[in-house]
Amino acid sequence: MRIRPPTTVRPPRFQGRLHDARTATAIGRWLGVAIAVCFVTGVTSHYLQRPPDWLADALPSRPYWGYRVTQGLHVASGIAAIPLLLAKLWTVYPRLFVWPPLRSVRHALERLSVAVLVAAAVFQLTTGLLNTVQWYPWPFSFVPVHFAVAWLLLGALVLHIAVKYPQIKAHWSRRSAGTLELPAEDGPDRRSLLTGVAAAVGAVTLTTVGQSFTPLSRLDLLAPRHPDHGPQGLPVNRTAAAAGVSGMPLTDWRLTVTGPRSYELGLDELAALPQHTVTLPIACVEGWSKSARWTGVRVMDLLELAGARPGTRLRVVSLERRGAYRVMEMGGGYTDDPLTLLALRLNGQVLSRDHGFPARIIAPNRPGVWQTKWVSGMEVL
CATH class of the missing domain: 3.90.420.10 (Oxidoreductase, molybdopterin-binding domain)
Structure with a gap:
């Protein structure tokens, strides 16, 4: 009887294009801006809703439209971040299968920050989107949990940026070394991808932001509320x-x-x-x-x-x-x-x-x- 040698398990190899650091950095810039706006306006909203005693008498009543703007930006930036997050995950998912999975302490920190960052981002955007339609299919109270995970997301993002800063810096500008990762003829494909992502962000924003920015209310096709509908x-x-x-x-x-x-x-x-x-x-x-x-x-x-x-x-x-x-x-x-x-x-x-x-x-x-x-x-x- 012939005994076969044990088969070596190899991680999958991805040959797809545009899964490169330059593309990931370009989309990451947009996603970072959306998350930053969403975080700042979300914290503002939380303290206007549930101010601690020391802040209750210091909250300003002017500008009278302040909460309308900050909360409108909060929801709009959160919705815009959804296609950006999906595009970002698409560009980097092959790195989930790198081998060996942990190469150093720095690499372990990087993978930990990515795991927490992705989990927190998916949680925040999913629960926030469901909150806009007032659907709460979970046993916890939305507001305090959403607020707490926002800080977790911010911490994971800061850690991720700190760990990945050398790569981010190297691929930040058009003249960076990252442009050499793909052949020159792939440049139009990258631009097409980024154009498509920008179009998706614009589409979901234009069809939802009219619920708060009333001049665009006629385009309010995907938002759960229309500002003119009601008694x-x-x-x-x-x-x-x-x-x-x-x-x-x-x-x-x-x-x-x-x-x-x-x-x-x-x-x-x-x-x-x-x-x-x-x-x-x-x-x-x-x-x-x-x-x-x-x-x-x-x-x-x-x-x-x-x-x-x-x-x-x-x-x-x-x-x-x-x-x-x-x-x-x-x-x-x-x-x-x-x-x-x-x-x-x-x-x-x-x-x-x-x-x-x-x-x-x-x-x-x-x-x-x-x-x-x-x-x-x-x-x-």
Whole structure:
């Protein structure tokens, strides 16, 4: 009986073109910019949504459109990063099969940084995209986990850049040594690939960014929200039925304001107070936003009637029986701003139930989740 020698396991060999460092670096530049914008605007969004106590009174209410811009950029850069990440992975995936898998401590650090970087990037972009359609097929709370993994992604990116800096520097410019890795005739193919990637990024951006950048709303084909669709011409994330207030009888509704001089007001009494009209956007964490005209009583006037001092922090309670945003607090930067209203009307009409009838908060430079609807009480802190 003839015994065959053991077969040597060889890693696969890739002969495809454009899997070179020059192409990977070119796409990596774009991806790095997208991730940087997404990270900075995401951290901004998080601290506007969940400020620590030391920051709550220092949050600015101006520019009034600030959150609309930062959150719109956050979602737009995150969506743009998806085709960039796929293209980047395509250029480098043959390196997953290098042999031996670990050649040195530096190589081990490089592979570790890549593993964490890819896993964190895929997680962030996938969960962020699903958040824009308000679908949460996971058991954890989205906001704190998304925030924590963002820092993990940033750390992995910094480590990866530090480990790969010599290669990145060598292939950064067109005159670098990286241009010699492919034959000269492959230059047009690289340009075609990069053009295709740029076209993909442009396509997904143009067909989604209209949900926040309303001049492009007609191109809003792939976004989950259209800024003009909804009751009274404004989208709604959480309806009255979803909040459990659609069947509540509100004929005897009264606003309770608790402070040094506590009082109650009915809807007619609120309407008899000086009314102010402001134009402010609703900007939601999912990325959509739309400006509207709001009419109501200034919060600073209501607090003055309650004997509160300027700069007072305020707690607002909704008629909702449950929910993470049933109770909201705002610092003095918002309560002192004349644009902050307890709104009674939207675009000249009485608020619909889905938009918060009988009264809701509208404040500048503030996430939509904190523009509390169905207000039942206000407490001076």
